[in-house]
Amino acid sequence: MMLSVERVSAGYGRSSVLRDVSIDVPEGSIATLLGPNGAGKTTLLRVIAGSVKPRSGRVLFEDEEITGTAPEKSVRLGIAHVPEGRGVFPGMTVRENLMMGLFAKREGRRAMGEAMASVADLFPVLVDRPNQLAGTLSGGEQQMLAIARGLLTKPRLLMIDELSLGLAPIVVQRLLAALKEIQASGVTILLVEQFARLVLGMADVAFVLEHGSLAFAGTSQQLIDNPSVLHGAYLAGRKALQEVTTP
């Protein structure tokens, strides 16, 4: 397994958010973590990235235990985390934002040329506008920038929180196509999403969190074939089942 979360419980202060959550993400897969608002999806990514320490349970990355490893170190181990809200620095240029990825991996400016070349294939728009302030990019371009910055840390596992948030469907489709290419280059991907419809078609495995507990783990197809889980755990009150079954 690229990543195993074993019986993790975690929370903030006195509140408990995750209860006994276990997931396995196979190497080379695209995995998606679904669930309603407040289910604990972001918290689980934070536990994996090391910014939230679990109260119990373990996290294994490439079969090594990394539970509680600090975020700077987990980046160097090969885990890139594109956080909710993307985390780009709006007052910095595209180039400067990308440089943060290199610094996170402790690579200097000299690696920049090569890095820009690697970004150019996936997201040419970023390379065309290195001096544009990130805050003036469109939402989709900011998401590209956040992903590119993560890729510059040369991850083995790329985690993206809410890929589609606030983006038009056509933009999301382009991002998903880029993720397919990233997967093909050997990177395992863990994608948090609100909209199952967008990702189930391309994900290999899926997990559903509900109130901090795992409500489903299996292949994407098994989840598509399991409308009661989709409906009850995830889509109640949301745009919905028909979007999953009739894209």
Ligand SMILES: Nc1ncnc2c1ncn2[C@@H]1O[C@H](COP(=O)(O)OP(=O)(O)OP(=O)(O)O)[C@@H](O)[C@H]1O
């Ligand atoms: N830094 C924090 N301090 C205290 N409570 C928090 C913090 N971050 C999240 N929470 C709480 O933890 C619970 C789970 O939040 P989390 O962000 O993990 O859910 P989520 O599934 O990512 O939700 P969303 O779909 O809205 O992003 C929520 O009740 C939230 O209010």
Ligand SMILES: [Mg+2]
């Ligand atoms: Mg979240």
